[in-house]
Amino acid sequence: MSDEPRQDLRERTTATRRIYEGRIVGLRIDEVRLPDGGKSTREIVEHRGAVAAVPVDSDGRVLMVRQWRHPAEEVLLEIPAGTLEEGETPEETLRRELVEEIGHRARRVEHLADLYTAPGYSTELIGIYLATELEPMDGEADADENIEVVPIPLEEAVERCRSGQVRDAKTVAGLLLAASVR
Amino acid sequence: MSDEPRQDLRERTTATRRIYEGRIVGLRIDEVRLPDGGKSTREIVEHRGAVAAVPVDSDGRVLMVRQWRHPAEEVLLEIPAGTLEEGETPEETLRRELVEEIGHRARRVEHLADLYTAPGYSTELIGIYLATELEPMDGEADADENIEVVPIPLEEAVERCRSGQVRDAKTVAGLLLAASVR
Numbered sequence: 001m002s003d004e005p006r007q008d009l010r011e012r013t014t015a016t017r018r019i020y021e022g023r024i025v026g027l028r029i030d031e032v033r034l035p036d037g038g039k040s041t042r043e044i045v046e047h048r049g050a051v052a053a054v055p056v057d058s059d060g061r062v063l064m065v066r067q068w069r070h071p072a073e074e075v076l077l078e079i080p081a082g083t084l085e086e087g088e089t090p091e092e093t094l095r096r097e098l099v100e101e102i103g104h105r106a107r108r109v110e111h112l113a114d115l116y117t118a119p120g121y122s123t124e125l126i127g128i129y130l131a132t133e134l135e136p137m138d139g140e141a142d143a144d145e146n147i148e149v150v151p152i153p154l155e156e157a158v159e160r161c162r163s164g165q166v167r168d169a170k171t172v173a174g175l176l177l178a179a180s181v182r
Numbered sequence: 183m184s185d186e187p188r189q190d191l192r193e194r195t196t197a198t199r200r201i202y203e204g205r206i207v208g209l210r211i212d213e214v215r216l217p218d219g220g221k222s223t224r225e226i227v228e229h230r231g232a233v234a235a236v237p238v239d240s241d242g243r244v245l246m247v248r249q250w251r252h253p254a255e256e257v258l259l260e261i262p263a264g265t266l267e268e269g270e271t272p273e274e275t276l277r278r279e280l281v282e283e284i285g286h287r288a289r290r291v292e293h294l295a296d297l298y299t300a301p302g303y304s305t306e307l308i309g310i311y312l313a314t315e316l317e318p319m320d321g322e323a324d325a326d327e328n329i330e331v332v333p334i335p336l337e338e339a340v341e342r343c344r345s346g347q348v349r350d351a352k353t354v355a356g357l358l359l360a361a362s363v364r
Contacts, residue, residue, distance in 0.1 A: 019202050
């Protein structure tokens with residue numbers, strides 16, 4: 001089977017209206033011409049991109065984090081993650097977030113995937129990494145983050161994905177990918 | 183280990199400013215009071231929610247779809263999915279999308295997970311299902327969808343997640359969850 005689309009699926013932007021420029025997201029409306037010549041509009045949330053890590057310690061435990069997620073209106077159990085800041089490479093963001101959120105430095109980092117979180121309306125692409133050979137950085141975790149660190153054995157974390165206790169898509173994707181390479 | 187947070191992590195909304203009401207997304211800014219008494223703002227993309235299915239035919243092939251994703255500016259290979267319409271239950275949306283996108287009805291549907299796609303800024307929760315006992319509905323697929331159906335054996339689809347050829351988070355989560363229950 002060919003891996004190329006059989007037809008031209010591309011939509012071309014013919015006009016753009018800017019709605020909002022924020023700290024984490026922007027919003028614009030694109031008018032597009034469809035492949036068949038028709039017209040439509042696309043609401044697009046602009047996001048700089050993010051990284052997430054599955055940090056596994058020497059005992060095989062994933063250092064997960066628990067935090068309030070205001071859009072979800074609940075506390076979620078996730079892998080550590082963060083938005084790229086201006087001028088940062090994904091690897092730099094990853095190292096910064098691991099220190100801020102779980103107070104560790106990773107001596108080894110392997111790339112697992114680059115995934116769009118919501119490609120129907122958001123530009124966000126999140127790089128997912130396996131982080132190992134962890135070293136505690138005493139006192140470096142950012143107390144302002146309002147985050148709790150929860151160490152969970154990788155197999156149990158995967159089981160929590162299957163049982164519905166993990167409710168974050170990047171976390172499920174990251175944990176199952178990490179389990180498949182270890 | 184306790185499964186309850188050790189401290190109150192909840193943020194309380196003290197004011198809301200509405201920015202945009204659209205067809206697929208809305209946008210609002212919440213001012214929040216943090217657990218420690220401090221203040222912050224949260225940019226929140228409002229979304230009605232969605233469903234996605236891993237449709238597996240009697241030959242063990244996943245009926246995946248290829249479509250242009252304007253925010254990503256590329257054609258992505260995904261599992262069929264769609265946004266809830268007003269008044270629809272997730273199961274109704276699922277059945278509608280399977281007919282529209284891949285031209286099949288599923289006689290059997292199993293719930294795999296409910297996942298937040300981007301809980302840092304979006305309210306979107308996506309229900310993920312395994313759909314089997316598929317029946318073709320000739321002529322029912324919606325020609326306007328500009329979608330190509332791509333049947334891929336489940337094991338190969340999982341391998342494509344590991345190799346980086348699948349770049350959509352819900353698709354990676356759904357395929358790996360489906361593979362773990364079959």
